[in-house]
Amino acid sequence: GQQLNQSPQSMFIQEGEDVSMNCTSSSIFNTWLWYKQDPGEGPVLLIALYKAGELTSNGRLTAQFGITRKDSFLNISASIPSDVGIYFCAGDNTGTASKLTFGTGTRLQVTL
Amino acid sequence: GAVVSQHPSWVICKSGTSVKIECRSLDFQATTMFWYRQFPKQSLMLMATSNEGSKATYEQGVEKDKFLINHASLTLSTLTVTSAHPEDSSFYICSESGGRSEQFFGPGTRLTVL
Secondary structure, rough: OOOEEEEOEEEEEOOOOOOEEEEEEEOHHHHHHEEEOOOOOOEEEEEEEOOOOOOEEOOOOEEEEOOOOOOEEEEEEOOOOHHHHEEEEEEEEEOOOOOOOOOEEEEEEEEE | OOEEEEEEOOOEOOOOOOOOEEEEOOOOEEEEEEEEEEOOOOOOOOEEEOOOOOOEEEOOOOOOOEEEEEEEEEHHHHHEEEOOOOHHHHEEEEOOOOOOOOEEEEOOOOEOOO
16 A cells, blocks of 8 residues: 655664654645654654644644645653654544554754 | 544554454544544554444444444443454554544554464
8 A cells, every 4th residue: 555755764863862854745634643663562643733834832842734735743842761762643534533644754862 | 622542552462363452532422423443653544433222333445343442431442453454554543532632642552463
């Protein structure tokens, strides 16, 4: 099935640094979701975006719904060790999250 | 968001045996639940949509006779991997939307087939 492209694929950063990652698609989506997955666990929803151009924050996390509806960005400010994990974007066009298309994931590792 | 549990959290079985994985919605009556499979270092791939009281809808390439889904109540969906083989070893995760425009995932079940 279709997958969304995420970049970077992986990144090492130092604690305290800001992180940016993005997700791009060849087709438009009406909803963008960002998840974080820790090793051996299911993904946890971080932020949901429903409108083109929307900018939404959740603590140190900020995500934006691209104006073209073909991309989304996630920023993490002042990273801490517990930010380590894999971040997935997911797009949906059903309005009820009944058909999510997932991104390839960005693996984040934070060094002290 | 919705709270989803899975059981077991991990299972090891012999090749040729069948394994049942349970997915429970703890705080929402879910008419629809979703089953995903995730191989190491890969993303989540939707296997099927589980519909309460009716047949599941399978994604292209997923064998419905091998991955049996039963959604007999509004809080429980089960996935049975029949005649499991080593290539079925994977991380199986269920989810449901809790009536919202997002999906909430269970903790996953690690299946290892020897």
